Amino acid sequence: MQYLLNVIHDSGENATEAEQAAIVVFNQQMKADGYWVFAGGLGVTDNATVVDNRSGGEPLVTDGPFVESKEYVVGFWIIEAPDLDVALKLAAGGSKACNRKVEVRPFL
Amino acid sequence: MNVEEALARAQREEWARVVAALARRFGDLDVAEEASAEAFAVAVERWPVDGVPPNPGAWLTTTAQRKAIDRIRREDKRDAKQREARMWQDEAPEPLGAVEDERLRLVFTCCHPALAADARVALTLRLLGGLTVAEIARAFLVQEGAMARRITRAKDKIKAARIPYRVPAAADLPGRVSGVLAVLYLVFNEGYLATGPGTDPVRQDLTAEAIRLTRLLRTLLPEDGEVAGLLALMLMSEARRTARVSASGELVALGEQDRGAWDAALITEGHRLVRERLASGEAPGRYQLLAAINAVHTDARDVRDTDWSQVVALYDQLVRIDPSPVVALNRAIAVAELDGPEVAMAAVDRLDDALTGYHAYHATRADLLRRLGRSGESRAAYDRAIELAGNTAEVAALTRRRDQLP
Numbered sequence: 001m002q003y004l005l006n007v008i009h010d011s012g013e014n015a016t017e018a019e020q021a022a023i024v025v026f027n028q029q030m031k032a033d034g035y036w037v038f039a040g041g042l043g044v045t046d047n048a049t050v051v052d053n054r055s056g057g058e059p060l061v062t063d064g065p066f067v068e069s070k071e072y073v074v075g076f077w078i079i080e081a082p083d084l085d086v087a088l089k090l091a092a093g094g095s096k097a098c099n100r101k102v103e104v105r106p107f108l
Numbered sequence: 109m110n111v112e113e114a115l116a117r118a119q120r121e122e123w124a125r126v127v128a129a130l131a132r133r134f135g136d137l138d139v140a141e142e143a144s145a146e147a148f149a150v151a152v153e154r155w156p157v158d159g160v161p162p163n164p165g166a167w168l169t170t171t172a173q174r175k176a177i178d179r180i181r182r183e184d185k186r187d188a189k190q191r192e193a194r195m196w197q198d199e200a201p202e203p204l205g206a207v208e209d210e211r212l213r214l215v216f217t218c219c220h221p222a223l224a225a226d227a228r229v230a231l232t233l234r235l236l237g238g239l240t241v242a243e244i245a246r247a248f249l250v251q252e253g254a255m256a257r258r259i260t261r262a263k264d265k266i267k268a269a270r271i272p273y274r275v276p277a278a279a280d281l282p283g284r285v286s287g288v289l290a291v292l293y294l295v296f297n298e299g300y301l302a303t304g305p306g307t308d309p310v311r312q313d314l315t316a317e318a319i320r321l322t323r324l325l326r327t328l329l330p331e332d333g334e335v336a337g338l339l340a341l342m343l344m345s346e347a348r349r350t351a352r353v354s355a356s357g358e359l360v361a362l363g364e365q366d367r368g369a370w371d372a373a374l375i376t377e378g379h380r381l382v383r384e385r386l387a388s389g390e391a392p393g394r395y396q397l398l399a400a401i402n403a404v405h406t407d408a409r410d411v412r413d414t415d416w417s418q419v420v421a422l423y424d425q426l427v428r429i430d431p432s433p434v435v436a437l438n439r440a441i442a443v444a445e446l447d448g449p450e451v452a453m454a455a456v457d458r459l460d461d462a463l464t465g466y467h468a469y470h471a472t473r474a475d476l477l478r479r480l481g482r483s484g485e486s487r488a489a490y491d492r493a494i495e496l497a498g499n500t501a502e503v504a505a506l507t508r509r510r511d512q513l514p
Contacts, residue, residue: 083272
């Protein structure tokens with residue numbers, strides 16, 4: 001079972017050095033324990049572009065995120081975990097390491 | 109025992125066991141719930157004709173399993189992805205030994221912290237308590253359709269997010285048990301001081317259900333002090349139920365209740381649990397302290413015999429583990445009896461910011477101000493308490509007190 005752990009924050013500023021160090025330790029542990037699938041940082045939504053090609057004609061391209069909100073996804077982990085209890089524990093560890101909120105979402 | 113009694117008893121005693129056994133076998137709460145409901149419906153039809161089977165629980169489980177297998181065969185035409193979603197339990201779980209009661213898994217799944225609080229309550233009452241969706245909807249003054257959606261949504265999340273059907277590991281158990289107790293206490297309190305203009309002020313259906321489920325939890329976790337504490341607290345509160353509402357429908361304060369009308373058997377049982385916890389020598393948690401406070405109250409034949417210094421000492425202990433303003437308010441009420449209303453008033457005034465939207469805060473202030481002879485301020489506090497109170501019997505009592513002010 002895979003889960004997406006979205007890192008939620010109200011600014012896209014980079015992690016501090018201490019946060020960065022804690023994230024590295026956390027990631028290494030996730031890899032050692034076999035939970036790691038993938039991770040990435042995204043930062044601010046200013047650089048986002050929304051593409052809508054549902055009509056199949058000329059794609060509609062819009063500058064900015066799909067929705068303006070105070071908080072947004074600044075990064076994510078994808079993990080492999082047997083159940084939600086394990087995923088929540090990892091999310092708690094990740095949230096502590098990067099010092100930001102984490103949203104847990106199961107893959108379909 | 110006639111057939112109706114046998115059916116009622118099976119509903120009470122076997123429902124959770126049947127649901128839990130099916131959930132374990134098929135790994136799907138939906139299948140477990142609906143197949144169990146079908147099996148009970150078959151019993152209602154067959155038992156009056158065929159007679160009550162010698163082992164009703166086994167009969168119901170077997171019947172429910174057949175219904176579940178039928179349902180799964182029908183569903184097998186669905187895609188493999190959905191069948192895979194059924195495998196969300198451990199393949200070889202042995203957390204509490206082989207004799208572990210399946211119902212315990214069910215409790216922890218229904219009260220999982222990843223579910224919304226109202227969904228936990230609804231799922232617990234449906235899957236463990238065996239209440240119908242209509243009954244739960246009525247209990248919480250929600251439309252039946254809305255309650256059905258709430259339950260369906262919770263079950264969908266359990267499946268999609270793979271909330272495990274498992275007793276938590278020992279390290280996580282205290283936190284998870286306290287989540288379960290919070291759900292049961294919420295059900296009890298909604299019965300004990302029911303909200304809403306159209307309901308009875310005391311809902312015995314809910315208090316009785318909460319006690320029944322807490323008793324069940326106690327048989328499943330006999331060593332847990334907080335489970336014993338909550339059960340004792342509920343029993344001693346329930347013991348006072350009939351004395352709490354007057355003939356004219358007013359809530360009667362503890363000090364003014366007819367103590368002869370208290371249920372002596374429930375109090376005895378509650379006291380026995382409290383003594384058992386004291387004898388354990390373990391540090392008491394929140395529910396054990398609340399139970400101990402209730403034991404002091406119910407120990408006094410006359411309100412004047414109440415050992416208020418003991419009550420305040422227990423509240424001091426409670427404040428240390430739960431420094432919430434509501435606990436501080438209840439402590440102040442006991443302080444008023446021990447050190448007088450003036451001392452209590454000073455403590456209550458400090459809670460203004462935190463509790464300004466809480467009816468009991470204003471009711472307490474109103475009472476203290478009345479005792480201090482500050483009638484004008486008391487009246488204003490009563491007005492505010494009446495405005496905020498949701499319980500009809502409490503509103504009636506507050507209104508009379510306000511109208512009796514000089």
